[in-house]
Amino acid sequence: MTSTQPAPVLVLVPGAAGAPADGGPRFHLADADAPQLSVIDLVVTRGDGVFETIGAFDGTAVNVGPHLERLARSAAQLELPAPEQATIAEAVEAAITAHEAVAELSVRVMYTRGLEGGSAPTCWIHARVSDDWSAHREGIRVAALDRGLPTTAAQTSPWLLQGAKTLSYAVNMAAGREARRRGAADVLFVASDGYVLEGPTSTLLVRRGEEFLTTPVSAGVLPGTSVNTLFARLQAEGVTVREQLMTPAEVQGSDAAWLLSSTRLAAPITHLDDVELPVDSALTDRFGRILAGRD
Ligand code: PLP
Secondary structure: OOOOOOOOEEEEOOOEOEOOOOOOOOOEEEOOOOOOOOOOEHHHHHOOEEEEEEEEEOOEEOOHHHHHHHHHHHHHHOOOOOOOHHHHHHHHHHHHHHOOOOOEEEEEEEEEOOEOOOOOOEEEEEEEEOOOOHHHHHOEEEEEEEOOOOOOHHHHOHHHOOOOOEOOOHHHHHHHHHHHHOOOOEEEEEOOOOOEOOEOOEEEEEEEOOEEEEOOHHHOOOOOHHHHHHHHHHHHOOOEEEEOOOOHHHHHOOOEEEEEEOOOEEEEEEEEOOEEOOOOHHHHHHHHHHHOOOO
């Protein structure tokens, strides 16, 4: 069967943490269909690495700086060498330029501890046509699932790497499968002390009256680039935005709620478990345009 999708683009970045040892280029295009990764890379054997997923809309990547700053923060939490953000930003641009022009690209930046036995981090950029998120942008049923950790875990147990975007995402993917078994499209994790956290790949945004709320980063959630973008825009318009711990019942009683992320944009929550929430389609469309850099 021949694929009708434009081919993905791969850029290898041997200079992601400093000049490559072999004196070669800091980054270069490579064959996205050929095997490229060593079987003893610690990301393969241990899931030991960090990553970012950047959305590019009509050929323009959104929030590259904030994504690469978060990559650096995640790397620091794992005590990985600091990534050279300028080099990686250039490599991201090269990947987008090399890709056939499409409306929505998903650009992954992967940064691993490198080969077992010690080496420089392994880094690559993979750009591919985004999944079709149109149904999610209409509305999603969400299941509230226990994450088994309190909102204090980031402070008491930093080795659990709460708030880092690591390449150990098997738990996040398993939660998604559990949601689908329950007839939902996505998950809202709930801490063991009863407060909502985030989705496995998204940030919670809640509207209560004229206020917009999200989970505090101190509760161990990933600091989302999307929620930051929306908060900055809303705040500039004089709207109140803030971080607040909320229970599932408070989200169920809110005026609207969304799961936000860089490629899916704003997905309105139609139901949290069996409770229906109001959906504001016009506001959702506006949030989507802002997050795609189109407004
Ligand atoms: N929370 C988690 C756990 C994520 O994996 C993601 C993104 O994949 C997000 C939140 C949303 O982050 P962003 O808005 O920067 O894409």
